[in-house]
Amino acid sequence: MPRGDIPDHAAEYAGKTPASAKMFAESSRLHVNGVSHNIRRFDPYPFVSRSSEGGTITDVDGNAYTDYWMGHWSLVLGHCHPSVTRALHEQIGRGWMHGTVNEQAIRLSRMISDAVPAAEKIRYTASGTEATMYAARLARSHTGRGVIAKVDGGWHGYASDLLKSVNWPFDRPESTGLVGGDKIVSVPYNDLDEAVRVLGEHAGDLAGIIVEPVLGGGGCIPASAEYMAGVQEFVHRNGSLFILDEIVTGFRLRYGCAYTAMSLEPDIITLGKIIGGGMPIGAVCGIDDVMAHADDSRGGRSYVGGGTFSANPAAMAAGGATLEYLRGNRGTYDAINGMGERVRSGLAGALGTGGGRAAITGIGSMFMAHFAKDGEECGDIVDAGQAALCDQEKLRRYHFKMIARDGIFVLPGKMGAVSAAHTPDDVERLVAASEEFAGAEQGR
Numbered sequence: 001m002p003r004g005d006i007p008d009h010a011a012e013y014a015g016k017t018p019a020s021a022k023m024f025a026e027s028s029r030l031h032v033n034g035v036s037h038n039i040r041r042f043d044p045y046p047f048v049s050r051s052s053e054g055g056t057i058t059d060v061d062g063n064a065y066t067d068y069w070m071g072h073w074s075l076v077l078g079h080c081h082p083s084v085t086r087a088l089h090e091q092i093g094r095g096w097m098h099g100t101v102n103e104q105a106i107r108l109s110r111m112i113s114d115a116v117p118a119a120e121k122i123r124y125t126a127s128g129t130e131a132t133m134y135a136a137r138l139a140r141s142h143t144g145r146g147v148i149a150k151v152d153g154g155w156h157g158y159a160s161d162l163l164k165s166v167n168w169p170f171d172r173p174e175s176t177g178l179v180g181g182d183k184i185v186s187v188p189y190n191d192l193d194e195a196v197r198v199l200g201e202h203a204g205d206l207a208g209i210i211v212e213p214v215l216g217g218g219g220c221i222p223a224s225a226e227y228m229a230g231v232q233e234f235v236h237r238n239g240s241l242f243i244l245d246e247i248v249t250g251f252r253l254r255y256g257c258a259y260t261a262m263s264l265e266p267d268i269i270t271l272g273k274i275i276g277g278g279m280p281i282g283a284v285c286g287i288d289d290v291m292a293h294a295d296d297s298r299g300g301r302s303y304v305g306g307g308t309f310s311a312n313p314a315a316m317a318a319g320g321a322t323l324e325y326l327r328g329n330r331g332t333y334d335a336i337n338g339m340g341e342r343v344r345s346g347l348a349g350a351l352g353t354g355g356g357r358a359a360i361t362g363i364g365s366m367f368m369a370h371f372a373k374d375g376e377e378c379g380d381i382v383d384a385g386q387a388a389l390c391d392q393e394k395l396r397r398y399h400f401k402m403i404a405r406d407g408i409f410v411l412p413g414k415m416g417a418v419s420a421a422h423t424p425d426d427v428e429r430l431v432a433a434s435e436e437f438a439g440a441e442q443g444r
């Protein structure tokens, strides 16, 4: 929705969020555009949160929302899961910032390396952005080449290097202030022939490709197994590295990474979000040979510093508690993936995929709706361009209606994720709210 337009249900929303309106005005005075992450802003103003628990986030007016945004999809167990809460409380008593090698980090890494075979070595960061930045650097160090390929619509955080071809149209600069963009090339997603053709043009200087097994920010779109295998084959034959960004998918679809289920052999994997249990985290992991470039004790000169807050005990403890719970309760994945499946089939019926009015994408516990523009029909959505060309205004109308009317929070314009704290009843309420939206739209 263009900024300044008054959305449907704005009056209803204003009526129930006066404290948010007031506080967001102050937030706007203090913060750029009122927010600390561009995507958190939505019109007319985002509610201001006060607390969260289980499947619910509550705003400063006391409105409770069933939360499918779940902290940028980092909270696979929901808010304040008892195991994570306990681990954090205990850790606070033992210190939350040591700045040293700590036992909590070793415990978390043991679990990651057991579940992610390619994670022969791990280095933590405080964000996913840093992890992908280091991944690109390591690939260049290892190969002595300059070009990193990514896919159209791939989102790897705000690091300068990879801030290219994120938003449609993909050939437009994403930001001012970037230099050296010629060392990043973009290839189509889920189009193996074309991807290989573009990679071939850069073969001599190709250090590696970074790709998400499921485009998250780009529209919740799974990669086909053939595409991933074909791209991997090309880069490996070419002496380049295959980098998987599993910051969203790691420990989301199964205990471990998505790539093992796809029989892939990445050289570098980036993780984040879930492995920190909702605390700030990122990790760059990979096979020994590649990670050795970061080992300054062995003369490695690829700086993968980690940073002040890397492996801080609080994040390590929260991540450790999350993975430990998931490892011992594998049924969690059956439950959230099953609810995800029901969301996708329910939304398909509610929003009209049969008639081409909408398409639903996703896998496991991840889901997203896409709406056809007036006079058009949605086909299958297999890349971020197709997703971007859907009716973005209607998508935001849909999400905003659910916030304003139904107490359901999917960040407007983004995908949603079911957590272990959601229930089948929550899912049915989401489907019913979507059905109501589709009905109202027909009368527009």
Ligand SMILES: Cc1ncc(COP(=O)(O)O)c(C=O)c1O
Pocket (backbone or CB within 6 Å): 072, 126, 127, 128, 129, 130, 132, 155, 156, 157, 158, 212, 216, 217, 245, 246, 247, 248, 272, 273, 281, 282
């Ligand atoms: C696939 C992917 N990579 C990297 C990032 C960047 O992570 P962070 O926001 O922690 O810097 C994100 C964030 O959403 C992501 O979805």
